[in-house]
Amino acid sequence: MSQLEDIRRYVGSVREETEDIARRVWDYAELPFEEYKSADLFKKALAEKGFEIEDGLAGIPTAFLAKCSVGTGKPVFGLLAEYDALDTLSQEAGLTVRKPVKEGAPGHGCGHNLLGAACYGTAVAVRDYMKDNGIDGTVIFFGCPAEEGAGSKQFIARAGYFDDVDFCYTWHPSNYNEVGNTGSVAIMGANFTFEGIASHAGGSPHLGRSALDAAELMNIGVQFLREHMIDQARVHYAFTNAGGTAPNVVQDHAALKYEVRAPKVSQMKELFDRVVHIARGAAEMTETKMDYEITMAFSDYIGSPALSEMMSACMEECGAPVWDDADYEMARNMLKSYNEATISNIRETLAERFGADKVDELMEKPLHGGVIPYERVKNPVYKSGSTDVGDVAYASPTVMLNTATSCLGNVGHTWQNTSFCGSRIGMKGMMKACEIMTLACIRTAQDPALIAKARAELLAKNGGHYTCPLPDDVLPPVGKY
Numbered sequence: 001m002s003q004l005e006d007i008r009r010y011v012g013s014v015r016e017e018t019e020d021i022a023r024r025v026w027d028y029a030e031l032p033f034e035e036y037k038s039a040d041l042f043k044k045a046l047a048e049k050g051f052e053i054e055d056g057l058a059g060i061p062t063a064f065l066a067k068c069s070v071g072t073g074k075p076v077f078g079l080l081a082e083y084d085a086l087d088t089l090s091q092e093a094g095l096t097v098r099k100p101v102k103e104g105a106p107g108h109g110c111g112h113n114l115l116g117a118a119c120y121g122t123a124v125a126v127r128d129y130m131k132d133n134g135i136d137g138t139v140i141f142f143g144c145p146a147e148e149g150a151g152s153k154q155f156i157a158r159a160g161y162f163d164d165v166d167f168c169y170t171w172h173p174s175n176y177n178e179v180g181n182t183g184s185v186a187i188m189g190a191n192f193t194f195e196g197i198a199s200h201a202g203g204s205p206h207l208g209r210s211a212l213d214a215a216e217l218m219n220i221g222v223q224f225l226r227e228h229m230i231d232q233a234r235v236h237y238a239f240t241n242a243g244g245t246a247p248n249v250v251q252d253h254a255a256l257k258y259e260v261r262a263p264k265v266s267q268m269k270e271l272f273d274r275v276v277h278i279a280r281g282a283a284e285m286t287e288t289k290m291d292y293e294i295t296m297a298f299s300d301y302i303g304s305p306a307l308s309e310m311m312s313a314c315m316e317e318c319g320a321p322v323w324d325d326a327d328y329e330m331a332r333n334m335l336k337s338y339n340e341a342t343i344s345n346i347r348e349t350l351a352e353r354f355g356a357d358k359v360d361e362l363m364e365k366p367l368h369g370g371v372i373p374y375e376r377v378k379n380p381v382y383k384s385g386s387t388d389v390g391d392v393a394y395a396s397p398t399v400m401l402n403t404a405t406s407c408l409g410n411v412g413h414t415w416q417n418t419s420f421c422g423s424r425i426g427m428k429g430m431m432k433a434c435e436i437m438t439l440a441c442i443r444t445a446q447d448p449a450l451i452a453k454a455r456a457e458l459l460a461k462n463g464g465h466y467t468c469p470l471p472d473d474v475l476p477p478v479g480k481y
């Protein structure tokens, strides 16, 4: 029996409970930092399998780890599980028309139910395989909540939990099968507040100092900044307090929320400082007081090149999920739920990825049935999303892969994705991710030279250690994000 066939047997033995966990977490659909039922489900299942639980990592009640050692306990490796849902995306599983399970309730529109469950299946299958085959190592399942909120992995990394971890693997539900190196960017979010002096805007305007003017001047300053920043950077803002609704009052209070993104964490921090300078200038111009509070930050994600190459080879060996007629039918029908603009966008993307001559055929059978070669993944096109997996990747060599759990061109954070992530298509993609990660964990644990190479690459990238982009006094915003 080949090693892959053997590993498939181990993955097969955890399949039923992995799918059951995925369905139950999908049902719970809990919001960031509120994932108590989901975390308890994972903790209970892992404890029953002999894993040792450490609860409340970095002061976050729904963050935990579950670890199990075999033999010498070296190397140490982690699986990064998520299980938070998105607001208002409740939707019946497997349906291709909009029908919430509960109107306005949260739903798993990013597939984190599948993400967490595949990490569970991998942790157990890997541990069992190691035990039966005399392979040493420690498997750690990291329960990481609130990826869709303020994130948790940067706090867990800041607390040092990844310092002695030799490598980390994770995955994300997707439309494609590929080793993810999608170039997620760094992000920092902050609240800016301005305090002025209230006055009658008609009777005594000269006595007032407008916080609203300061907020507007800050925004204008940032508009001018946009000409002088790198192309890939983004600065977003929203008014969270415009000072009230009465024009005849000089507003003494105003607040803005800003988010700054850039490809590298160093570029992001530099740009954020420039935004703070502008805010100070706006306060100076209006004789108001400015204060700001950083609320969130993620590092950019760059997967470990050495481990990505190995992971990609494992993926090609395992192959894509196997789809049947019922899967293709659901996928085809789901495409019909998108409007014309989205469909033409999907067709363009497919043409870019697979060639214009393939588009009609793919739209007829819209589920990815191949594996995108690593050569094409190595130089990713710029993407402007962000994830807290980036922070782990600066602390320990990390790889995130993608498997297809939804139709080609499916849009994330939609009811359509909630439907896929509770369906048999989602389960098939999840079990494929479980198989690939299990194979990769075993191969890596048996290859000290590869682990050393990945560590050397990481040290060159992070300057010797992980630095959290958040100031030390920024605590996890549990219950207030």
Ligand SMILES: [Zn+2]
Residues within 6 Å of the ligand: 110, 111, 112, 147, 172
């Ligand atoms: Zn996600």
